[in-house]
Amino acid sequence: MIAIVDYGAGNLNSVKKAFDYLGAAVGVTDQPAVVAAADKIVLPGVGHFSSLQALNPNGLRETLLEAASTGKAFLGICLGMQWLFEGSEECDELAGAGIFPGKCRQFPSSVKSPHVGWNSLAVRAGSRLMRGIAADSFVYYTHSYHAPVQAEATAVSEYGLAFAGAVERGNIFGVQFHPEKSGDVGLSILRNFCEV
Amino acid sequence: MTKRIIACLDMDGGRVVKGVRFTDLRDAGDPAECATAHARNGADEIVLLDITATSGKRNTLLEAVRGTARSLFVPFTVGGGIRRIEDAAAVFDAGADKIAINSAAVSDPTLIGKIAGRFGSQAVVVAIDARKVDGGFEVFVAGGRVPTGRDAVQWAREAAAGGAGEILLTSMDRDGTQSGFDCELVRAVAEAVSIPVIASGGAGAARDFIEVFSEGRADAALAASIFHFGIENIAQLKRELHEAGVAMRWPC
Numbered sequence: 001m002i003a004i005v006d007y008g009a010g011n012l013n014s015v016k017k018a019f020d021y022l023g024a025a026v027g028v029t030d031q032p033a034v035v036a037a038a039d040k041i042v043l044p045g046v047g048h049f050s051s052l053q054a055l056n057p058n059g060l061r062e063t064l065l066e067a068a069s070t071g072k073a074f075l076g077i078c079l080g081m082q083w084l085f086e087g088s089e090e091c092d093e094l095a096g097a098g099i100f101p102g103k104c105r106q107f108p109s110s111v112k113s114p115h116v117g118w119n120s121l122a123v124r125a126g127s128r129l130m131r132g133i134a135a136d137s138f139v140y141y142t143h144s145y146h147a148p149v150q151a152e153a154t155a156v157s158e159y160g161l162a163f164a165g166a167v168e169r170g171n172i173f174g175v176q177f178h179p180e181k182s183g184d185v186g187l188s189i190l191r192n193f194c195e196v
Numbered sequence: 197m198t199k200r201i202i203a204c205l206d207m208d209g210g211r212v213v214k215g216v217r218f219t220d221l222r223d224a225g226d227p228a229e230c231a232t233a234h235a236r237n238g239a240d241e242i243v244l245l246d247i248t249a250t251s252g253k254r255n256t257l258l259e260a261v262r263g264t265a266r267s268l269f270v271p272f273t274v275g276g277g278i279r280r281i282e283d284a285a286a287v288f289d290a291g292a293d294k295i296a297i298n299s300a301a302v303s304d305p306t307l308i309g310k311i312a313g314r315f316g317s318q319a320v321v322v323a324i325d326a327r328k329v330d331g332g333f334e335v336f337v338a339g340g341r342v343p344t345g346r347d348a349v350q351w352a353r354e355a356a357a358g359g360a361g362e363i364l365l366t367s368m369d370r371d372g373t374q375s376g377f378d379c380e381l382v383r384a385v386a387e388a389v390s391i392p393v394i395a396s397g398g399a400g401a402a403r404d405f406i407e408v409f410s411e412g413r414a415d416a417a418l419a420a421s422i423f424h425f426g427i428e429n430i431a432q433l434k435r436e437l438h439e440a441g442v443a444m445r446w447p448c
Binding site: 009011013017111115118119180183187 | 197198199200235240265266267269270271288291293315316317318319361362390391392415416445
């Protein structure tokens with residue numbers, strides 16, 4: 001089963017619906033035990049970085065870190081990907097998982113923020129999550145903060161600057177865009193995750 | 197970053213009432229079929245507006261939202277008759293990604309922040325219907341029937357500050373005329389706020405879109421009955437825009 005982690009950050013229906021459409025067994029849960037027992041984990045989320053605080057009190061944070069360190073397939077979407085980094089300027093006092101290096105930052109003032117809409121992806125060869133995704137495919141973004149481009153970025157988009165659209169290390173994956181809202185391209189990415 | 201083309205379905209009593217002439221549909225009035233057909237043709241987003249919006253028919257709307265959301269994998273906005281946070285919650289629960297609020301936000305601007313606080317700003321679209329008046333643009337509510345005396349640019353600023361994620365800006369002067377978007381209105385609002393502005397009202401041909409994206413500085417453009425306006429389908433429109441140098445999700 002794929003566990004979609006519910007920590008109160010927005011609407012998880014779309015993510016669940018996309019996995020349902022792909023025929024994957026999927027459940028939404030806020031229970032650490034259910035998350036720990038799942039085969040794969042999806043950490044979605046929209047909104048303010050501080051809403052990730054809700055992972056801390058009930059043991060979800062430890063469960064997620066443990067799962068990630070043991071090689072369980074893990075996909076962070078949007079805020080869920082930002083959580084994989086050290087933190088975010090949006091809420092300095094809250095630490096991220098620190099799995100990927102660097103901090104999420106605001107877009108430069110030269111562009112409108114939030115970044116909302118379809119943007120193209122430069123995909124790095126060899127990514128398992130991005131397998132079969134054509135260069136310059138379009139995906140749907142909606143966010144005000146971005147993760148840095150670093151060695152483990154497997155897709156990069158440009159908006160005022162280059163930022164990480166996707167990251168990957170072993171079985172840990174993150175996407176800043178919304179695959180569940182990115183048409184066929186997004187469904188292919190989610191299918192890749194199901195098949196990891 | 198691309199400019200978005202948004203297809204709007206106007207729905208009355210659970211049926212799409214204008215705008216679509218697909219040849220491959222079993223039932224052209226079914227919102228789910230229309231929405232997926234638009235998405236297949238390249239629509240970057242779908243907006244479903246319930247123009248009945250009477251409280252007795254909420255379940256019809258929710259059923260339509262549920263049916264439409266099931267197989268739609270582009271952003272999906274639902275508007276019409278959302279007056280309270282509970283109405284918004286029900287629409288999100290049925291599968292919408294964003295809600296559009298209009299009159300209710302004007303009468304209670306705190307509604308914007310309340311919905312944004314629970315579902316995120318990205319999920320809150322404030323729809324503004326405006327008409328040109330002496331010295332500016334005035335906001336109208338109740339489907340354009342009631343003038344408010346408020347300035348559209350000022351209201352857009354206030355809505356953005358209050359937590360709106362996007363502004364859906366309709367020119368009542370241009371709506372249904374096919375004479376092009378009101379670039380003056382769109383530009384005034386787009387330059388006043390940092391959130392995306394969706395231009396609506398007046399779409400007639402590809403050049404209207406080119407104009408509203410360049411002169412109007414719109415981030416997205418919406419059309420309800422684009423297929424009746426001589427543009428065969430969204431794919432063709434997007435190809436034309438792409439060839440004219442407008443950044444589009446193309447091919448899609």
